[in-house]
Amino acid sequence: MAAKRSRIQTLYNTDFVVQDGADPHFSLDGEVGLLLATGNTDATSVKASLAADHETHDWSNIYFAEMLYKEVEKNVNGEKVNDVAAERYFAYGQFDYKLGTPGRRMFMYGDYENDRFNGYNYRASLAGGWSHRLWRDEDSEFRYSVGPGYAFVSAEEEKNDNLNDGVIVRASAEYKFQWATGAKFRQFVSMESGEDNTKSRSETSLSANLFGSLAMKLALKMNHETSVLEAAEKLNTETSVSLVYQFF
Numbered sequence: 001m002a003a004k005r006s007r008i009q010t011l012y013n014t015d016f017v018v019q020d021g022a023d024p025h026f027s028l029d030g031e032v033g034l035l036l037a038t039g040n041t042d043a044t045s046v047k048a049s050l051a052a053d054h055e056t057h058d059w060s061n062i063y064f065a066e067m068l069y070k071e072v073e074k075n076v077n078g079e080k081v082n083d084v085a086a087e088r089y090f091a092y093g094q095f096d097y098k099l100g101t102p103g104r105r106m107f108m109y110g111d112y113e114n115d116r117f118n119g120y121n122y123r124a125s126l127a128g129g130w131s132h133r134l135w136r137d138e139d140s141e142f143r144y145s146v147g148p149g150y151a152f153v154s155a156e157e158e159k160n161d162n163l164n165d166g167v168i169v170r171a172s173a174e175y176k177f178q179w180a181t182g183a184k185f186r187q188f189v190s191m192e193s194g195e196d197n198t199k200s201r202s203e204t205s206l207s208a209n210l211f212g213s214l215a216m217k218l219a220l221k222m223n224h225e226t227s228v229l230e231a232a233e234k235l236n237t238e239t240s241v242s243l244v245y246q247f248f
Helices: 002-012
Strands: 025-038 043-055 059-076 079-098 104-115 120-136 140-155 166-178 184-194 198-211 214-225 235-246
Touching (some): 104 140, 120 166
Antiparallel strands (some): 043 059, 059 079, 104 120, 166 184, 184 198
8 A cells, every 4th residue: 555655646746645534546447248228229238438536635536438339230131231239438527626624525527428329419518516425434435416517419410409408407426335245336326407308317236356356247227318309218227247347
């Protein structure tokens, strides 16, 4: 641990002091697995993602990027051709600035989504406001954030109505629990509410160590919207079993 802290001090050229109940660190996990999707995309697919936590003296940051892609074989006029069944790219980052009181922070959040099958060219949002980590101990952690923001939306040319862009209010909450065996449970929920649409996202996951830095993860994701473009589903679910490798 001392060696890791020394490298961090050298990288940032500063003298870190443990603050807000967390040692300065940077962790990176990679995930690859099978995915069963229902809703806008009904397919058995492969997904890949990267998740990172970055803790410094003044900041507590989260980075996440995910890709879903699948090609299926179809018979067209007696010939077999490959057709894209799912293609989605999603990334977000949240940056919490630590205030003087432990656990209390101000946050900035941004995300970007490009889903080939939801009727939009892209969707993105920015938000900022209050963040609070209510507790963190050896077994569990709970944090939430809430604040105003803005959604940027571009629909496909033939679907130029119901853009769902404009001022929003964003709220999120996350609970983590770790057993003595190393198994981990995580529940994450978020909501972005605007004048025309409310997007809700939930992710429930359970992971268990296999050996070393390798773990197996079971996850259920649910995405719901109150207003969607024509022919799009309001509720999309994803159930996945994947392998997670902790790089550092």
